[in-house]
Each structure stands twice: as structure tokens, then as C-alpha cells.
Amino acid sequence: MEACNGHKSEDSHQIKEFKLERFFAKYELTSPYALCSSDCEPLSMSEALDLADEECKQMWDQLGLAYTDPQGALPLRQEICKLYKTVSTEDVIVAAPQELISMAFHAMLRPGDHVVSMFPGYQSLYEIARHIGCDVSFWEPEVQKDGGFVFEVQQLSKLVTSKTRAVVVNFPHNPTGALASKADWEQIVQLCKQSKAYLFSDEMYRLLERDSESRLPAAVDAYERGVSLSGMSKAFGMPGIRIGWLALKDAKLMRSLQQLHDYSTICSSAPSEVLALIGLRAAKTLVQRNLDIIEANVAHFRAFCERHSDVMAFAAPTAGSIAFARLLTGEPIEAFCVRLVEEAGVLLLPATVYDHQPSIENASFRVGLGRRNMPECLRVLEGFLKKDRQRS
Ligand SMILES: Cc1ncc(COP(=O)(O)O)c(C=O)c1O
Structure with a gap:
């Protein structure tokens, strides 16, 4: 009011x-x-350390509890790049996943921007946009007879316009477990390209496809304005280390993210970064x-x-x-x-x-x-x- x-x-x-x-x-x-x-x-902790290769064991034993690289430790970003097809270390920034959603939305969005986000969904994926003052439209699923949920691209195409600044998706989806087909994914990317919207893709549950053939390409590999969010919390079983990352190609957006990070946690915790590296190498x-x-x-x-x-x-x-x-x-x-x-x-x-x-x-x-x-x-x-x- x-x-x-x-x-x-x-x-x-x-x-x-x-x-x-x-x-x-x-x-x-x-x-x-x-x-x-x-x-x-x-x-x-002992399971994690048991997975460490010789190099990580040494890193762990010799670790100093100093500040780390605000972008994310270089060996960690090098390992993260291996999860993508077209990403290099300067395209990656490391922080806690939830923190990265907040940073990304503040970097991408301005009051009055139009945003489309899946609903129901993980609340920060639309609430932060609303808090910034964006006009948020919801992409809602059809409920199937067996209780399953399908997000129809046809519905999304009615919501995305030339004024849309960002389309926010989350596949595999929290809470329904829905996953777009590869054909639908291509259409989603196409809709974003047509409207020049960012495609913010929360890929926290990626790699957990019950049939690996159904794994979608990462947004960052599919589109120059694609932003992929991932992290160690879900597929890797390491939520407590609070390590995630964004992968993106838009250099201006990356500069805004770096600036915002300086006002949140500045850099990640050094032990957590080594544990993330161990987890990724044992992916x-x-x-x-x-x-x-x-x-x-x-x-x-x-x-x-x-x-x-x-x-x-x-x-x-x-x-x-x-x-x-x-x-x-x-x-x-x-x-x-x-x-x-x-x-x-x-x-x-x-x-x-x-x-x-x-x-x-x-x-x-x-x-x-x-x-x-x-x-x-x-x-x-x-x-x-x-x-x-x-x-x-
Ligand atoms: C879809 C989705 N995105 C982001 C997050 C945030 O991850 P984290 O709790 O590791 O910050 C969660 C956590 O439940 C999630 O379900």
C-alpha cells in the first residue's frame, strides 16, 4: 500500500x-x-575426504583459512567449466546458490521489468523479482490425470512478449519433478531469443535425470543470454558447504554480479571451495x-x-x-x-x-x-x- x-x-x-x-x-x-x-x-566429512584425489588431499592439508578469490577459486572454476560445453573460467562466479539467485535478479532486473517465472516454484525465483518491482507473470502447469504436471510451452508463448526482460525456468522442477522435453527446451530458448530476454535457468537438480538421455542442455550453452545456476546442494549431497555458481557469457552482467558479491559475502569459504572441488572431481x-x-x-x-x-x-x-x-x-x-x-x-x-x-x-x-x-x-x-x- x-x-x-x-x-x-x-x-x-x-x-x-x-x-x-x-x-x-x-x-x-x-x-x-x-x-x-x-x-x-x-x-x-569423512566420506567427502575419502573421495579426494592426491592433489585435493594436499590442498586440504595445507589449506590456510584466508579470504579466497571473489570470483571463486580458480581450480574450482576450472572443474565447474567441465560441466558445460562452451564455458571458460571467466564466465563462472561462485557463491551460495540462494545468494546467487538474489544477486542475479538484482543484476538483471529493474523496477517495471516484465518477468515470466514458473509457478508453483522455489519462492525466490519470483519473489525477488516482485520485490524489485517487476511485473511477474506465472507459467503454470497442467495437472495430468495421474497427478503428474506438465508445463506447456504453448502457455509460455502466450506470456513472453517483446517487453519481457527475463524468463525464469527450473528444470528438473521443484516441487513437481517436471522436466521439459528437448524439443520444448529448444522452443523456450527460441522464445527468449525472439524477445531478447535473459533465460535464467535454475539447474540445481540437473544431473539427477532418471534417464540421462533426457538431460537438457545448460542454458549458458544454448543461448548468449542464458544464465545457468547450479551447485553442490542437490545432485552432489553437499548442501552444508553452501557452494553454487552461475555460468553466463554476458560480460556486463558478470561485472554487475561481481559488484553485488562485494556487498554480500565477498568470497566463499576456503574449506568449502576445496570440498566442492573434491565433490566435482568425484561427480x-x-x-x-x-x-x-x-x-x-x-x-x-x-x-x-x-x-x-x-x-x-x-x-x-x-x-x-x-x-x-x-x-x-x-x-x-x-x-x-x-x-x-x-x-x-x-x-x-x-x-x-x-x-x-x-x-x-x-x-x-x-x-x-x-x-x-x-x-x-x-x-x-x-x-x-x-x-x-x-x-x-
Ligand atoms: C530450485 C532451487 N533453487 C535454489 C535452491 C537454493 O539452494 P541452496 O539451498 O543450496 O542455496 C533450492 C533449494 O532448495 C532449490 O530447490
Whole structure:
């Protein structure tokens, strides 16, 4: 609301609360059975160090706790480049993934710019644009009969105009697990080219395609205004080191990012950069470990939903470490999730944290597929459902 002196009221300067992160802040670390985590099984410190090659072992042993290169340690950026086809070290900047979303949006966008972002989605991917004062249009999915979600490019083409400054996509998608086809991806890139919009592509769950043939090209390789976000949190199981990166070719945008970084964390933590280097050099092993966990958990959760087909339904995601399942009992989804975590310590994430009305009406909830303790969590959930049946 505008205050009568023409200045914005104090409240309108505040960014809206990040509902998912607030829900996690309340429950994540105190719930013994986290069943909605988006990261893959976090590595222990000793597991990580066991993966180190000789060079990384030496780096680790001789590491000084000094400031590091604000762009990201050079050996780390060299390793990151190997994930792309056309990227060199000066096209990469390293920081925490969430910090990079904020930096990128502040570097790309001005008040009044038009932005298209997927919805539902990870809130910072549209909320920061709204906070800057952009006009944000939502690209929403069609819900399939089996509960799966499809983002139709036809719908996107109605939203992107010559005034669009940025198209924000996230494939594999949080929370639905949707992945665009390669043909759709080409059309998305084409739409951005036609409107000269940035393509900001959150690729945090890339490499976790259940069929590697379906992996999409990175935005930075596909388009000169493509910006790829990735990091160690999901596919590599190292969320605690807080290392991510942006890869982009636009030198002016890179200069703005460097400037903004000087006002946030300046540079990353030296130990985290070495751990990221170790993780990236062991990428094949780590990603396969996580895909194996996901595949086993898809089977566990599918069997669970079959045993409780009056309570829950689930369409396995094409890619990524999460799925958007449904509660079928008619109970509002947030009430169910709160009851479940408070009575049984099992944490599921209700669609209400995504603010997306059709998913709330569908009683959708996020389930995490990347953690090893899923069978144990499902046993406790099963006990809770049994008690529920006895009560009714
Ligand atoms: C789609 C997406 N982008 C970005 C992030 C932020 O990653 P991080 O928590 O490592 O900063 C997340 C985290 O859940 C996410 O799901």
C-alpha cells in the first residue's frame, strides 16, 4: 500500500516471507523423520575426504583459512567449466546458490521489468523479482490425470512478449519433478531469443535425470543470454558447504554480479571451495550414488502408495530428488502435515508453502526421494496412518 506522502509504506519495502524456508526453520532440524528434503543424502566429512584425489588431499592439508578469490577459486572454476560445453573460467562466479539467485535478479532486473517465472516454484525465483518491482507473470502447469504436471510451452508463448526482460525456468522442477522435453527446451530458448530476454535457468537438480538421455542442455550453452545456476546442494549431497555458481557469457552482467558479491559475502569459504572441488572431481561416483538412492526410494514410495491407495497417490518424477504427491482423504493438506510432524515427527511439505491454489486444492505435498532413511520414515508414517484409522 502507498503511504499518503507518496513514499512506499514501511511494510511494502519488506520482501514477503519465504514460506517454505519458514516452515523448514520451524520443523526441519527437530523432526526425526524428514521425508521431504530436496537434497540428496548429505555426505559426512569423512566420506567427502575419502573421495579426494592426491592433489585435493594436499590442498586440504595445507589449506590456510584466508579470504579466497571473489570470483571463486580458480581450480574450482576450472572443474565447474567441465560441466558445460562452451564455458571458460571467466564466465563462472561462485557463491551460495540462494545468494546467487538474489544477486542475479538484482543484476538483471529493474523496477517495471516484465518477468515470466514458473509457478508453483522455489519462492525466490519470483519473489525477488516482485520485490524489485517487476511485473511477474506465472507459467503454470497442467495437472495430468495421474497427478503428474506438465508445463506447456504453448502457455509460455502466450506470456513472453517483446517487453519481457527475463524468463525464469527450473528444470528438473521443484516441487513437481517436471522436466521439459528437448524439443520444448529448444522452443523456450527460441522464445527468449525472439524477445531478447535473459533465460535464467535454475539447474540445481540437473544431473539427477532418471534417464540421462533426457538431460537438457545448460542454458549458458544454448543461448548468449542464458544464465545457468547450479551447485553442490542437490545432485552432489553437499548442501552444508553452501557452494553454487552461475555460468553466463554476458560480460556486463558478470561485472554487475561481481559488484553485488562485494556487498554480500565477498568470497566463499576456503574449506568449502576445496570440498566442492573434491565433490566435482568425484561427480560420477556421487551422482550415481544419489541416483541409486532415488531409484530405490521411488520403488519404496510407490509400494507405500499402493498399500495405502485410499490415502496417498504419487506419480514418479521424471528427474530430480523430489515429487509432488497427493493426500486423498479430504483433510486439508497443511492440517495433515502439521498433525503428522507434531504427533509422529515425520515431516512432509504441504502445498500451502508454495501458495499455489490448484495444488492446495489437490492436497499436494512434497516428498523427498534422496535420503537413505526413507524406509524408516515410511514405517513411522505407516504407524501414524494405522492409528488414524483406529481413531476414525
Ligand atoms: C530450485 C532451487 N533453487 C535454489 C535452491 C537454493 O539452494 P541452496 O539451498 O543450496 O542455496 C533450492 C533449494 O532448495 C532449490 O530447490
